[in-house]
Amino acid sequence: MVHLVAKGTVLWLYMVWSWGNIKRVLKQGTVFIRQEGKTMSILVTGGAGYIGSHTAIELLEANEDVIIVDNLQNGHKGAVKGGKFYQCDLRDEAFPDSIFGENEIEEVIHFAADSLVGESVQDPLKYYNNNMVSTLRLLGKIKEYGVKRLVYSSTTATYGEPENIPILETDGTVPTNPYGETKLAVEKALKWVDVAYGIKYVFLRYFNAAGAHISGEIGEDHRPETHLIPIVLEAALGKRNSVEIYGDDYETPDGSCIRDYIHVTDLAVAHILALKSLREGSGSKIYNLGNGKGFSVKEVVRIAREVTGVNIKETIAPRRAGDPAVLVASSEKIRSELKWEPKYDDLAVIIDTAW
Ligand SMILES: NC(=O)c1ccc[n+]([C@@H]2O[C@H](COP(=O)([O-])OP(=O)(O)OC[C@H]3O[C@@H](n4cnc5c(N)ncnc54)[C@H](O)[C@@H]3O)[C@@H](O)[C@H]2O)c1
Numbered sequence: 028m029v030h031l032v033a034k035g036t037v038l039w040l041y042m043v044w045s046w047g048n049i050k051r052v053l054k055q056g057t058v059f060i061r062q063e064g065k066t067m068s069i070l071v072t073g074g075a076g077y078i079g080s081h082t083a084i085e086l087l088e089a090n091e092d093v094i095i096v097d098n099l100q101n102g103h104k105g106a107v108k109g110g111k112f113y114q115c116d117l118r119d120e121a122f123p124d125s126i127f128g129e130n131e132i133e134e135v136i137h138f139a140a141d142s143l144v145g146e147s148v149q150d151p152l153k154y155y156n157n158n159m160v161s162t163l164r165l166l167g168k169i170k171e172y173g174v175k176r177l178v179y180s181s182t183t184a185t186y187g188e189p190e191n192i193p194i195l196e197t198d199g200t201v202p203t204n205p206y207g208e209t210k211l212a213v214e215k216a217l218k219w220v221d222v223a224y225g226i227k228y229v230f231l232r233y234f235n236a237a238g239a240h241i242s243g244e245i246g247e248d249h250r251p252e253t254h255l256i257p258i259v260l261e262a263a264l265g266k267r268n269s270v271e272i273y274g275d276d277y278e279t280p281d282g283s284c285i286r287d288y289i290h291v292t293d294l295a296v297a298h299i300l301a302l303k304s305l306r307e308g309s310g311s312k313i314y315n316l317g318n319g320k321g322f323s324v325k326e327v328v329r330i331a332r333e334v335t336g337v338n339i340k341e342t343i344a345p346r347r348a349g350d351p352a353v354l355v356a357s358s359e360k361i362r363s364e365l366k367w368e369p370k371y372d373d374l375a376v377i378i379d380t381a382w
Pocket residue numbers: 072073074075076077078079096097098099100101102103115116117118137138139140141142157161180181182183232233234235236237249
């Protein structure tokens with residue numbers, strides 16, 4: 028009898044507690060169950076970099092509490108527009124306990140990485156060291172501090188030579204360079220981390236991020252710059268004599284390679300939708316992110332001439348090893364499952380924001 032009363036009391040207390048949480052959730056309009064008096068934060072690694080800083084802005088605008096960590100090897104302190112900033116390297120022994128210990132981190136968006144394909148071929152150990160060691164250290168702390176949701180910046184370089192155009196998430200992954208290999212290796216590690224510790228993830232495999240924040244306050248500033256649109260705009264500004272087009276004898280309408288460009292703010296929004304889906308209890312997922320439309324290198328230069336009004340010169344250079352003729356992703360899966368809609372899918376608009 029005493030046993031039954033005790034059981035009933037426990038059940039009653041549990042129901043009261045649950046109802047309190049449900050009310051709190053309804054009041055906040057979020058699927059979170061937040062603890063009273065604590066601010067739950069999102070850790071953005073690489074948040075002073077190009078895509079990370081744009082994503083941090085979208086998170087801040089959505090009233091999220093943002094913690095940014097960046098070693099500033101490529102990022103810029105000036106691109107951090109809010110939140111709490113830690114300048115440190117993810118591989119640093121002291122890093123995790125200070126950041127995880129001082130904050131209530133509930134979710135992580137992981138951008139920090141080295142990401143130059145050519146450099147990765149010349150110096151693969153740099154890529155294995157940063158992209159894998161950093162992520163493994165981060166994952167160890169994610170597990171230790173009970174974080175259950177992670178959005179990971181992956182890349183279409185995980186696919187290698189495309190099997191189909193547009194590339195689907197179900198296509199085979201055979202990277203053709205160490206950069207893609209390290210990104211894929213992290214994806215594989217995360218699958219087992221989910222199985223063992225229940226840490227749910229979304230991998231976003233994206234194409235060429237492009238453009239700048241509509242406010243004009245932040246944009247793309249890689250040094251050295253290897254991305255086509257900023258290179259074309261440097262030529263428009265007279266910082267380069269011309270734009271080199273690597274090969275004009277591909278099997279494409281104008282002979283130059285075709286690539287997929289996605290506006291950085293559309294990318295940033297996709298990270299937020301991915302987090303939202305994890306909050307709503309979705310399982311781990313992989314999504315491609317592209318704009319679905321391919322543009323040839325020559326088209327990019329032509330449209331940039333129209334946008335800038337400058338007669339940007341182009342010169343034809345030999346093909347680069349390992350450059351496929353066409354790389355375009357299908358984003359149908361994220362469009363239908365997360366209702367992601369790119370707002371800036373017109374290349375002239377993308378280039379204009381960058382300009
Ligand atoms: N830019 C693209 O077109 C593109 C395409 C596909 C995938 N990605 C992926 O998106 C992510 C962000 O790319 P991005 O273009 O914004 O690059 P970025 O270099 O501008 O940003 C990366 C940031 O991470 C920081 N960082 C690197 N290693 C670190 C470490 N060990 N500790 C702390 N901070 C570190 C850098 O200082 C930089 O600010 C990368 O993971 C990249 O692989 C980018």
